[in-house]
Amino acid sequence: MFNLPMETALLMLPWPIIWVALALFMYFKLRRDEKLGEKEN
Numbered sequence: 001m002f003n004l005p006m007e008t009a010l011l012m013l014p015w016p017i018i019w020v021a022l023a024l025f026m027y028f029k030l031r032r033d034e035k036l037g038e039k040e041n
Helices: 006-012 014-040
Strands: none
Touching: 006 014
């Protein structure tokens, strides 16, 4: 993979998955908070 050592490749691989999971978590959490805020008004 791009002539990188195996350790470097293994450290780089999980990051896109972690960022996508974090983005989805924050999206659903904030969307839920917005819906709760709308119900109070």
